Amino acid sequence: MQAVLILTVGILYAAGIYMMMRRSIVKLIIGLGLLGHAANLLIFTAGGLRRGAPAFIDPDQSAAALAQIADPIPQALILTAIVIGFGVQAFSIVLIRRVYQVNGNDDLKHMRSTDELGSNP
Amino acid sequence: MTLLAVLSPFALAIVAPWLQRRLDRAAGWLLAALPAVLFIGFLNFALRHPAESHVFSWPWIPSLQIQLSFLLDGLSLLFALMITGIGALVLIYSGGYLAGHPHLGRFYVYLLMFMGSMLGVVLSNNVLSLFVFWELTSFSSYLLIGFYHDRQASRAAALQALLVTGAGGLALLAGVILLAFAGGSWELSELLARGDLVRGHPLLHATLVLILLGAFTKSAQFPFHFWLPAAMEAPAPVSTYLHSATMVKAGVYLLARLHPILGAAPRWQLYVGGCGALTMLVGAGLALLQVDIKRQLAYTTVSVLGALTFLLGLGGETAVTGAILYVLVHSLYKGALFLVGGNVDHAVDSRDVTRLRGLRRAMPITFVAALLAGLSMAGLPPFVGFISKELIYEALHAHDLSLLLAAVAVAANGCMFVVALLIGVRIFVGPPAATPREPHEAPPSMWLGPLALASLGLIFGLVPGLIEGRLIAPAVAAVGQLPATPAPHLALWHGFTPMLLLSAVTIAAGLLVFLGWDFLRARLNRLAPLGRLGPARWYEWVLQGVLGFAHLQTRILQSGSLPVYIATLIVVIILLVGGTLLEQVQIVRLANWNDIRFHELCIILTMMMAILTLVTTNSRLTAIAALGVVGYCVSLIFVLFGAPDLAITQFCIETLSVVLFVLVLYKLPRFQVFSRWPTRLAEAAIAVAFGLVVIGLMTLGMESDLGSPISEFYAANSYLQAHGRNIVNVILVDFRGVDTMGEITVLAIGALGVLALLKLRLDRDRPGKESS
Incomplete structure (x- = not known):
């Protein structure tokens, strides 16, 4: 399964980078979202995969039980990344709306400098 | 004492604007007290310790064996006396010249800053501190030339001077570092004793050229001379102080200082002597074409700096004595004449030599100063200028050089004679001519300086013994490293010698040109278009070239297009990381291809299809929905592999994102295809390559298991210390x-x-x- 996930991460990265290189700012943000998924899955896969063994611990279990459960640290990292990623995405979505109101389209070529903002129909 | 002398002008500069506001007109006189006191201190030292060299040092960067040290010997004392003495007079003069100017306080700050820096240059024993002070003089010169900052010409001239001298300064830095490495010391006093070591070093030629570049730009040698006439945009006190008396002589000072080390280097005579002779002739010739008092004086200054450089290039006791005496003489008469020019400009608002006449009656004191200084500049007895000119001819004679060099010296001195009479005599005699303003005598603060400097020229001429033993001889000894030789006897009358004949020829030729100057200038001005090919134009070309290159590379590197930036970043990563990966090519066994469950495969395939839709669709809504599908699939993977917390979070967040996307962007139109297909293809190739690099990197990374001692700590302590069974939760809210x-x-x-x-x-x- 690891091999499949590695392949998936590669495809997610490729798709994310491709979308980020589009001139449409909406696609740029979609690309950012894909890149976020890719990075999360990368950390997750690198942390080691264990089917159906969440990082729970019984009160009577000792540290030796760690071998049977998933590694909690990558999960904690990813949880933070998901939430922050959402913050970035929400902010950029509203930003696109504003850009569209001012610029009339979402072509990045028309956003080279702040001086030009609003000067294009 | 030396540290105090160098730092005190900086300290005074801080309070100068405040003093100026409180005292107004008296501020100049009060500020002049500091350089006057320093002058007396240096004079006292010079009288008590003639021909001795003293080093004062303080630790600066002990870890690098670099000290802040100062060297007081004949040479540095002579310059220090000129800097403080003329500095005091110029400060007094500025109070009158710029009276009522709103930025007079600022002017004092710049001037005092310069004074401290210049003292630092001539007193520094450490070559690095010499460089620092050297750059500080360039910087204060920039501020002073651009003092009338509302004028475009001032700003351009200031920048030009800064760029030319600043570029030379960088060359100098490289030069002194090479010098210090070759000689094995940062201290001039030690380097002076190790001339053989420096001259034997394989990089001697580079050292020489770099140091000369610094000296030549600073001292306005051809072809770097053009910044000096342009710097005449500065107020008169600045032209007097920086651009004739002191700063432009910093290059000459450096040549003199390093003469014992580099003077015997193979190409010294060729470079220094040749450049000096050329500058002497070019400056003098161009001076004749000018009609503006200040520009005439500026070009003659260029010529004098050329002569000084030429004499130091020539070497030998007579030539060095001639150079040292000329440094002092020139500062006296040129300083006075620049101040006279300032007085005339201040009184009648014109500096045109062809228009000014008969100012004698309205400005008697200024006239006396101008006459005294002018006659000294013309090289007539009994002024000290005559003695100095004789010495130059004697140096030429002693060296038995060709007739050509004698002709160059006579021509340059002849031009000097003409300019001296034009400014010192012609504008003051005859019937008064109409001027923009009615002429009036300058206030005492403004005639004190020129009169004092010009009178010294006469006094030293009549009694050369005053300066010979106490100032000139120690300085010559420092330059020539000649401990016990008696200096040539300075005197007005040497008997009938070849030098006297050359003087007579100079004066006769000068008189002839002076009488026919108007006629001659009109003829010569027809050649003016040739001047457009001169070094000033080269400077413009270089500047335009640099700016053009900057524009070009900015257009290429800073295209302002995000896709290009991303593509550049990604391609660099692909090349660096991918290249390293290829180097470590090995057959990596992709583990557990069999270990795939059917439902897992379904999730992955759903995700692939969603990604494909996402990349190809033209509908915004479809794209958003597809992104949602990808997110949900990721969340399912989390569920399957033991991360329920992640799955819940991802699920909630993905739902929120889709709702937000749809709410906000619903009204936007369909995607337009902005780019053409070759671009899209190239970008797709980059994206795929990057995906492959990531796959390679991950496959390689999976091979190594570093273990996770931190995880073990959390697993062991999460229940015991934090009383929570879900380790991920405990980490987030507790640890x-x-x-x-x-x-x-x-x-x-x-x-x-x-x-x-x-x-x-x-x-x-x-x-x-x-x-x-």
């Missing part, structure tokens, strides 16, 4: 609780930003804008 707190803060700030953007109404803030 790393402060981090989570920071994360929540970031989200809150983000939410505030979203709210602000939604509420912001640009149209209302900008009434001129049409609302769409």
Whole structure:
């Protein structure tokens, strides 16, 4: 399964980078979202995969039980990344709306400098 | 004492504007007290310790064996006396010349800053501190030339001077570092004793050229001379102080200082002597073409700097004595004449030699100063200028050089004679001519300086013994490293010698040109278009070239296009990481291809299809839905591999994102295809290559298991210390609780930003804008 996930991460990265290189700012943000998924899955896969063994611990279990459960640290990292990623995405979505109101389209070529903002129909 | 002398002008500069506001007219006189006291201190030292060299040092960067040290010997004392003495007179003069100017306080700051830096240059024993002070003089010169900053010409001249001398300064830095490495010391006093070591070093030629570049740019040698006439945009006191008496002589000082080390280097005579002779002739010739008093004086200054350089290039006791005496003589008469020029400009608002006549009656004291200084400059007895000119001819004679060099010296001195009479005599005699303003005598603060400097020229001429033993001989000894030789006897009368004949020829030729000057100038001005090919134009070309290159590389590197930036970044990563990966090519066994369950494969395939849709669709809504599908699939993977917390979070967040996307962007039109297909293909290739690099990197990374001791700690302590069974939760809210707190803060700030953007109404803030 690891091999499949590695392949998936590669495809997610490729798709994310491709979308980020589009001139449409909406696609740029979609690309950012894909890149976020890719990075999360990368950390997750690198942390080691264990089917159906969440990082729970019984009160009577000792540290030796760690071998049977998933590694909690990558999960904690990813949880933070998901939430922050959402913050970035929400902010950029509203930003696109504003850009569209001012610029009339979402072509990045028309956003080279702040001086030009609003000067294009 | 030396450290105090160098630092005190800087300290005074800090309070100068305040003093100026409180005292107004008296401020110049009060500020002049400091250089006057320093002057007396240096004079006292010179009289008590003639021909001795003293080193004073303080630790500066002990770890690098670099000290802040100062060297007091004949040479540095002579310069220090000129800097403080003329500095005092110039400060007094400035109070009168710029009276009522709103930025007079600032002017004092710049001038005092310069004074401290210049003292630092001539007193430094450490070559690095010499360089630092050297650059500080360039910097204060920049501020002073651009003092009338509302004039475009001033700003351009200031920048030009800064760029030319600053570029030379960088060459000098490289030069002194090479010098220090070759000689094995940062101290001039030690380097002076190790001349053989430096001259034997393989990089001697580079050292020489770099140091000469620094000296030549500073001292306005051809072809770098053009910045000096342009610098005449500065107020008269600045032209007097920086651009004739002291700063432009810093290059000459450096040549003199390093003469014992580099004077015997193979190409010294060729470079220094040749450049000096050329500059002497070019400067003198161009001076004749000018009609502006200050520009005439500036070009003669260029010529004199050329002569000084030439004499130091020539070497030998007579030539060095001639150079040292000329440094002093020139500062006296040229300083006085620049101040006279300032007085005339101040009184009648004109500096045109062809228009000014008969100022004698209205400005008697200025006339006396101009006459005394002019006759000294013309090289007539009994002024000290005559003695100095004789010495130059004697140096030529002693060297038995060709007739050509004698002709060059006579021609340059002849031009000097003409300019001296034009400014010292012609504008003051005859019937008064109409001027923009009615002429009037300058206030005492403004005639004190020129009169004092010009009178010294006469006094030293009549009694050369005053300066010979105490000032000139120690300086010559320092330059020539000649401990016990008696200096040539300075005197007005040497008997009938070849030098006297050359003097007579000079005066006769000069008189002839002076009488026919108007006629000659009109003829010579026809050659003016040739001047457009001169070094000033080269400077423009270089500057335009640099700016053009900057524009070009900015256009290429800073295209302003995000896709290009991303593509550049990604391609660099592909090349660097991918290249390294290829180097470590090995057959990596992709583990557990069999270990795939059917439902897992279904999730992955769903995700692939969603990605494919996402990349190809033209509909915004479809794209958003596809992104949602990808997110849900990721969340399912989390569920399957033991991360229920991640799955729940991802699920909630993905739902929220899709809702937000749809709400906000629903009204936007369909995607347009902006780019053409070759671009898309190239970008797709880059993206795929990057995906492959990631796959390679991950495959390689999976091979190594570093273990996770931190995880073990959390697993062992999460129940015992934090009483929680879900380790991930415990980490987030307990062990790393402060981090989570920071994360929540970031989200809150983000939410505030979203709210602000939604509420912001640009149209209302900008009434001129049409609302769409």
